[in-house]
Amino acid sequence: MNTNKITTQAFNDQKPGTSGLRKKVKVFQQTNYLENFVQSVFHVAENIKGETLVLGGDGRYYNKQAIQIILKMAAANGIAKVLVGQNGLLSTPAVSALIRQHKAAGGIILSASHNPGGPNADFGIKFNINNGGPAPTPFTDAVYEYSQHISSYDMVDSADIDLDALGQINIGDMLVEIIDPVTEYAELMSHLFDFNSIKAMFDSGFTMRFDAMHAITGPYAMEIIENILGAEPGTVINAEPLEDFGGGHPDPNLVHAHELVSLLSNESTHSFGAASDGDGDRNMIIGKNFFVTPSDSLAIMAANAHLLPGYKSGLSGVARSMPTSAAVDRVAEKLGIECYETPTGWKFFGNLLDDNKITLCGEESFGSGSDHVREKDGLWAVLFWLNLIAIKKQSVAKIVTDHWAHFGQNYYCRHDYEAIDSQIADDLMLHLVNSLDDLQGQSFGNYRIENCDNFSYTDPVDNSISSNQGIRLLFSDGSRIVYRLSGTGTEGATLRVYIEKFEADVSQQNGETQNVLSDLIEIANNVAQIKTRTGRMDPDVIT
């Protein structure tokens, strides 16, 4: 089989963001665009020569074409074996699990997570290293650097392979094994959770709905929730993965998972609702007319983990991303374990997990996970909650309100201003950075800024420093306002503003979140001059 060295020219826009390289499909379809990036990855990940690579994606438009290209390039770059999910499908957490189980040198995930799919929507590619987690910043920086002056890439001359048929096939000297995407992941879950008690709960008439949003978790949820755990047929809705996610936005939140939300109204006969995103790493948990914020979900998991088989010896520690509410901090304090505050993005949890400093971690952006993989894991969180409900035999609302009664409540919301002009967004952030000295000690009505900074993180394992990770305003009553620019958007800039207020005594019945936070929201808008600078009167999305 011929290996060709194909001449190419560099693209200047291949800098990976929070979650790999994410662009419009049309950008990826440019001649040599994907190839350049993949060659840059193989160049930096030189230790994968002669080793195993895991490859799969969330099934979005261009997934299959990309897999064929990557396989031919992997063969030309000396990779010994590639594990590919059948039909090119693998969820992000399943890739992470496979890398670990098979001691692979790395994995490539094709996804743009919760962003829409289709010929005019988004695509993405991400490399995970041998611990199963996203490549760290020095790696992605090196990939970008190489992509800036790449002049050729290697590819074997071979026909496309059939991705539907399970089994083994060779491309040149490289072995390709097409595997069932679900089997090993389901096996892993069965060791972490008490499947028998969840099954017994379904047998006794408990019903739920899981919204796969026409994305990757459809096959996983069908197999685990309906087939293995015995939930009634129809439990998993929108179960078939589609290249355009049925035209929807595969993002599990109250806005985009509205079908699920309407199925869990007050009159619903179901007790539990959950959804996951495009690539299966996010989760949303709801009860009957009751939304569990991701920050609360993490705190509740931490407080109860010891009740579940996979975590019965307790937690070594926990971590949350900086903008995530401090609800889990209060649990850690009571448990007497460490709580780490990391920058946004899952990659920062990897070192802490590898070093056994933490067992659980999570982000406000509908992500939670544990030391079982090195990615956040949507279905894992859903099974965690199912197991918890089976043990406590209580409603979701009761579990959450009892938690608040014990630990206090962190009222929390996030305001997103999407697709704003990049220059305006940069200026707004710069203005905040320059205002930090003046803001220190300032009072706004009852609120006084006790501390403010541009968040910087020193990794406790490798001492690497990540600076410029968001502006924090910390108020004397424990309230917080955080500003940062998104690293995952594909159009202009997205400003995220996170607002949080702690209430120790929940018997005060403070009311609806946006009302409780209204003063802080106004302070947040004024300090950053959001309306005057962006011309936006309201956020595009509130979560």
Ligand code: G1P
């Ligand atoms: C967003 C979330 C972040 C998450 C990332 C990948 O990144 O805020 O928590 O890790 O997606 O799912 P952002 O767009 O804010 O950079």
Ligand code: ZN
């Ligand atoms: Zn995702």
